[in-house]
Amino acid sequence: MKNQHQDKDISFDDLDEAVLPTALATIPSSVMNALYHQTKKMMGRMVDYKELRMIYACAMKEIKTKFDILNTEFNLQYHRNPISSIQTRLKSTASIVEKLAKLHQSVDIEHIDEHIHDIAGVRVICSYIDDVYLVAEALLKQDDITLVTRKDYIAEPKENGYRSLHLIVKVPVFLSERRLEMEVEVQLRTIAMDFWASLEHQLHYKTDFDGKDALVDELRRCAETISQTDNEIMQIRSKMEELIDIPTEDEILFERIRKLDTPIE
Numbered sequence: 001m002k003n004q005h006q007d008k009d010i011s012f013d014d015l016d017e018a019v020l021p022t023a024l025a026t027i028p029s030s031v032m033n034a035l036y037h038q039t040k041k042m043m044g045r046m047v048d049y050k051e052l053r054m055i056y057a058c059a060m061k062e063i064k065t066k067f068d069i070l071n072t073e074f075n076l077q078y079h080r081n082p083i084s085s086i087q088t089r090l091k092s093t094a095s096i097v098e099k100l101a102k103l104h105q106s107v108d109i110e111h112i113d114e115h116i117h118d119i120a121g122v123r124v125i126c127s128y129i130d131d132v133y134l135v136a137e138a139l140l141k142q143d144d145i146t147l148v149t150r151k152d153y154i155a156e157p158k159e160n161g162y163r164s165l166h167l168i169v170k171v172p173v174f175l176s177e178r179r180l181e182m183e184v185e186v187q188l189r190t191i192a193m194d195f196w197a198s199l200e201h202q203l204h205y206k207t208d209f210d211g212k213d214a215l216v217d218e219l220r221r222c223a224e225t226i227s228q229t230d231n232e233i234m235q236i237r238s239k240m241e242e243l244i245d246i247p248t249e250d251e252i253l254f255e256r257i258r259k260l261d262t263p264i265e
Ligand code: GTP
Pocket: 118, 151, 158, 160, 162, 166, 187, 197, 198, 200, 201, 204
C-alpha cells in the first residue's frame, strides 16, 4: 500500500501519534539503528559530563572544608581568624566550551580533564598578607594534598598590578568504588587585593575602548598603593601583638575555657 506521506515532506508538527508509526516505517532500519546508537552515545556523554562536574564539586567542597577547619582551629588556638571569607565556584559549561575552543581542543570529557585546571575554584580572602601564606602552607602540609602548580603573583605581580597566590592542588575524592585525584584551583589574596581584582576584572575582559589605557594605568597605580597599605597594616598588627602583654598560662587556660561554648560552624 502506498504511503500517503511518502510523496511530500513531513514536518515535525505533522508527526502526531496517528501518523508516527507510518512515518517511521519509511526510514530505513540502518538509519534508525545509527540514530539510536548516536542518541545512546550522546546521552552517555551527557551523564559522564554531569558526573564529572559532580566529582569536581565534591573536590571543591573538600578544599573549602579544609580551609574552614584551619580557620576554626586558628580561632580556638590563637583567638583570631586568618580567613575573612571563602568563595567557591564551579566553572560554567559555557566557560569550559570557550576555553577548549581557545586551546583548539574539541569538546570532550578527556580534553576537559586534561586541559582545564580550574573547573573547581576556591577563593580564600584573608585580612593580612602573611595569613595568605600561612593558610596556603597549612593546606599544602596536609598529606592528602598534592601541589600541581604554584604561582605567586604577590611576590611577582602581573604587569597590570594583579596580586594573588594561585595554587593548583590535587585532592582525593572517595566514591563508593573509586578514589579519584581531582584538581582544584585555589586563589588566596587579601581583602584589598580582592577589592582591586573584582574592579579590574570588569576591565580585563573588555575589548579596547577610548580611555582604556588611562584606566589600566590608574588601576596599576592603585594596585601599588593597595600593596603598600597591605604591608603597613600587617606591620601595625605585628607591632600591636608585640606591645600587648604576653598572656600568662592561667590567662590562656581561662580564655580557652571561655571559648568552650563558642558555636563551631
Ligand atoms: P586563565 O586561563 O584565565 O585561567 O589563566 P591561566 O591559566 O594563565 O592562570 P592564572 O593563574 O594566570 O589565572 C587564573 C585565574 O586568576 C583567572 O581565571 C582569574 O580568575 C584570575 N586572574 C589572573 N590574572 C588576572 C588579572 O589580571 N585580573 C583579574 N581580575 N583576575 C586575574
